[in-house]
Amino acid sequence: MPEQLTHYGSKFSGYAHKTGIALEEAKAQYTHVEIDFTNKPDWFVSINPAGKIPAIVYGGAAAPADKPSPESTKLAESAVLLEFIADLYPDSGLMPSDPVQRAKVRFFNNTVDTVLTPALFGWMVGGAPASTIVDAFKKIQELLPENGQFAVGDRFTIADASVAPLYVRIVLLAEKGLPGKEQAAGVLEALSSPELAKFKAYGDRLAERPSVISAWDKEKSLAYLTMAIQGAKAAK
Ligand SMILES: N[C@@H](CCC(=O)N[C@@H](CS)C(=O)NCC(=O)O)C(=O)O
Numbered sequence: 168m169p170e171q172l173t174h175y176g177s178k179f180s181g182y183a184h185k186t187g188i189a190l191e192e193a194k195a196q197y198t199h200v201e202i203d204f205t206n207k208p209d210w211f212v213s214i215n216p217a218g219k220i221p222a223i224v225y226g227g228a229a230a231p232a233d234k235p236s237p238e239s240t241k242l243a244e245s246a247v248l249l250e251f252i253a254d255l256y257p258d259s260g261l262m263p264s265d266p267v268q269r270a271k272v273r274f275f276n277n278t279v280d281t282v283l284t285p286a287l288f289g290w291m292v293g294g295a296p297a298s299t300i301v302d303a304f305k306k307i308q309e310l311l312p313e314n315g316q317f318a319v320g321d322r323f324t325i326a327d328a329s330v331a332p333l334y335v336r337i338v339l340l341a342e343k344g345l346p347g348k349e350q351a352a353g354v355l356e357a358l359s360s361p362e363l364a365k366f367k368a369y370g371d372r373l374a375e376r377p378s379v380i381s382a383w384d385k386e387k388s389l390a391y392l393t394m395a396i397q398g399a400k401a402a403k
Contacts, residue, residue: 169195170227171225171227171228171239172190172198173232174190174197174199174221174222175200175202175214175220175222176201176220177201177203178201178387179387182332184331184383185249185328186221187378187383188328188331188332188376188378189249189325190252191378192378193252194256200232202220214235215243224240225239225240226239227240246276249261249328250325260324261323261328268319271326272319272325275310275318275329276329278306279307279330279333282307283306283333286302290337290346291345294346297353297357298353300354300357304357304366305362307366308365308366311365311369316369317372318369332379334373336388341354341358342355343389343393346400
């Protein structure tokens with residue numbers, strides 16, 4: 168039986184969206200502490216010295232969010248936390264038990280982190296063209312199994328929790344015509360083409376998942392991302 172778990176996240180952070188989804192999928196018992204990462208409380212560095220969300224405080228006696236029990240363990244980094252949540256709840260299927268499937272989950276997540284994430288930032292604030300995102304989508308699509316609804320088969324895993332926050336944000340930004348009309352239109356056009364049909368069906372399936380919907384605040388995310396895009400444009 169897992170011990171007490173406190174999740175420090177934000178409903179408008181893409182990284183914390185990943186861990187929020189995993190906790191919901193695991194049906195974990197946990198306390199969510201909302202941290203505005205654009206204006207963090209001073210005490211938060213005692214939870215994660217790097218000052219970043221998501222973070223998890225695990226174990227020890229129940230205590231206030233800003234003064235966790237000395238017996239608790241403080242953990243950070245979304246990739247680490249996704250595996251930790253899967254380890255705490257092995258029956259959730261968030262991490263398969265088969266070694267080959269486990270390697271596939273990790274390879275999928277590595278592709279999300281090294282290909283799709285930089286593509287999103289380049290497209291969103293760096294002026295990169297739509298093809299940057301489209302090429303990254305194609306690389307993810309190549310990893311999808313021939314049969315199966317999710318990243319590595321028929322069960323939702325932390326691979327799906329990892330890519331979903333990026334997919335929903337890219338679609339949202341593209342639908343709103345951000346970061347630029349041409350960049351947005353190119354992504355939407357590619358998503359409605361047969362070439363990306365399999366990836367789009369997969370992404371849309373994730374977007375409809377209750378865990379994916381409940382672990383973010385779409386309006387706040389849009390406001391934050393719009394501000395980030397405008398800030399980057401003003402700095403040029
Ligand atoms: N590599 C980290 C990145 C986390 C991250 O950058 N979080 C942002 C919010 S989306 C944050 O906390 N930023 C505040 C800061 O850097 O001070 C992870 O995967 O958890």
